[in-house]
Amino acid sequence: MELLAFIPSPAKGEIVPFGIPLRGYAFCIIIGVFVAVWLGGRRWIARGGRAGTVADIAVWAVPFGLVGGRLYHVITDYELYFSEGRNPVDALKIWEGGLGIWGAIALGALGAWIGCRRRGIPLPAYADAVAPGIAFAQAIGRWGNWFNQELYGRATDLPWALEITRTDGGRVPGTYHPTFLYESLWCIGVALLVIWADRRFKLGHGRAFALYVAAYCAGRGWIEYMRVDDVQMNDVLGLRLNVWTSILVFALAVAYMVVSAKLRPGREEVVEPGDPAEDGASSDAKSDESGSDSDSESDSASGSGAASKSVDKG
Template sequence: MELAYIPSPSRGVLYLGPVPLRGYAFCIIIGVFVAVWLGNKRWLARGGRAGTIADIAVWAVPFGLVGGRLYHVITDYELYFSEGRDWVDAFKIWEGGLGIWGAIALGAVGAWIGCRRRGIPLPAYADAVAPGIALAQAIGRWGNWFNQELYGKPTDLPWALEITSSTDGRVPGTYHPTFLYESLWCIGVALLVIWADRRFKLGHGRAFALYVAAYCAGRFWIEYMRVDDAHHIFGLRLNNWTALFVFLLAVIYLVLSARKRPGREEVVEPGVSDGEGDGQGDADEASASADLEKGAEKDVEKKDEKDGDSESTKSSAKSDTKDDETSDSAVGKKTESAEKS
């Protein structure tokens, strides 16, 4: 049987006894773990130390959540501060409403603080976590599916999204699943950054800039498809203008950075010895020390053998000399005896 549409969940929260598990928050949490996991693998590959990505994420993630919520509340203030609305709802982040622009901007401030505390260059950290952030967005967008939000124009395509909720003026029906389009686009962005980073050895923030530019390119046309309420400027949604502006900034940074600082950082984390980043440094160092000790022992043994051979040779030479002297003495006595006769 052919699927006529993508069904939406009847509710966005499940209860384990008295504990609510909200689908939106659950997707955000999974996305954060994926971003930290992939970022850690990339950081190790670049010569960093295990655990650094997670330590800095302790600063970046809370700042990012606050920034994302602030951007949403400011740009959609009428949802919380207009007549008949409760401003307390602005703090209910689990009900949805995170602006990626604010999340990245304020999250970068948190990452900068964490990087300064460890003496790490922020661009190097950003390059390591860039594809992980894209995957986190891809996972987080499924939180919008749980909340039945971020959909596009009406459609009867086989992959249309069914909306059953009438909250906030929603009209039940089937629509373009823009949340799904953005999720798939973010996966493509993550793969693009990983490929380009390996192919061109991107450094000094260029991998992160590529992620930003690629995401903005997709966000522009996906945002254009959405039908939820938004502020418009010259016929375009506010987020369209934001995507265009940020895209231009990312491209400019890519070009200027490539000219000024080509290649990749040789050292991303001060104080990390060769091989320590991938967990092999201590083992290699111990192995090298053992080899040196073995070599020293062999040299001592060879020296002792050489000295022994030398003493043996000297003793043999002395013995030969004494034998020769004895032999000469015997010959001399025989000669004297023959002459007397």
């Protein structure tokens, strides 16, 4: 059957913005990080935090996340790098693709914890602020798989089928379900869900982040089940390892939301401690400015500056 339409794959896995060659996979990861930090920063400020805090902590979280994501991928797909005929050095070539979200979240959380401790802020509050941004970042990052012609599903002749043209890495040219696209769209839905639920129910103490994790896992499970590419072909009891991981992490995230809602209902009142000296100086300045205006107006009206000051301060 002749296809009416399909999604073509890039002939090369790189783009050349401003005349500078850049791997498409890396470009998508970078754009995703910027979006996550930008949105996370806006949400953090809206919760009472300070501008720049999310970016400062991201300096710790992002490198840890990249290392964790790569480690998870290499460990669970070790045969791609350490089996006969493979080059172990390829395990370091992160720009060629291969980041496991579970490892990225785990070590990224460790990096964020370090950054939060240095700033004296609670990690759950920070996680809630950045949760939808992470989902958007994943949605953008999945297009890096498109550049690398990876993360595709079973063969299909649907109009939105993905065309695979490469023959390396066990690929067979043809048209397949674009599971990278399915996951990208699912992540956008997850981000919007978290934003809506957070506004509607005032989620706090890490529950917005747990909702993101649970919702993402619900989609990742069925999307992973569709995949037929050469990644993660080591099945466990008939299911891919990532499917089992999705089930386990989903259960843990839901359990956390239930227990946390009972033990610590509501949302944090203070997410970032202020600088007493800075806050005090700012308050004094505002008080002096308003006090001088009130004094002058009161003095002109009643001629009693001292009485006016006592009334203003009350």
